[in-house]
Amino acid sequence: MIQGCKQQDMQSQQQLYRHFYPEMIKTCFRYGGDADSAGSIYNNAMLRVFQHIHTYSEEGKLGGWIKAIVVNCCIDFCKKKNIFKNATPYIAEDEVIIEPDAFDRVGYKEVLQVINELPGATATVFKLFVFDGFTHKQIGEQLHISEGTSKWHVSEAKKLLKKKFEKQWVMKKAI
DSSP states (O other): OHHHHHTTOHHHHHHHHHHHHHHHHHHHHHHHOSHHHHHHHHHHHHHHHHHHGGGOOSSSOHHHHHHHHHHHHHHHHHHHTTTTTTOOOOOOOOOOOOOTTGGGGSOHHHHHHHHHTSOHHHHHHHHHHHTSOOOHHHHHHHHTOOHHHHHHHHHHHHHHHHHHHHHHHHHHHHO
């Protein structure tokens, strides 16, 4: 399949596209927020994959290589939306602690929905940090913000999520 893609064989490209779609579209959806945006991000990512497949050395896992391209396309998507234009600058605050079992009380879809309701810049930094394992330094470099600002966004996201889930948990307990 990889050799076919390197030779620009459309059948091989279609096979590769479909093979990675279920896994990668989830990442695209986290950043895009809706099906149209997620599909657009995935299509752009796969276009990059096909344009640069000749640089894939086949030493690492193909899925990891494609995931890196997908995440970079997600970052580009967020940059194009100018979500950092009016982002709050870094303000030193105490770290927000979320109980380890807090997320056991809610489902993945509910958590993702609440994360997507966070302010754009905060949501993007939080997703890169939590879901994709970027360091604050890497986030800062990719989004052209300071490490401190990245840390602030993660802290702010935790604070907002904690408030939201505490409110929902109290409401559910009362019912």
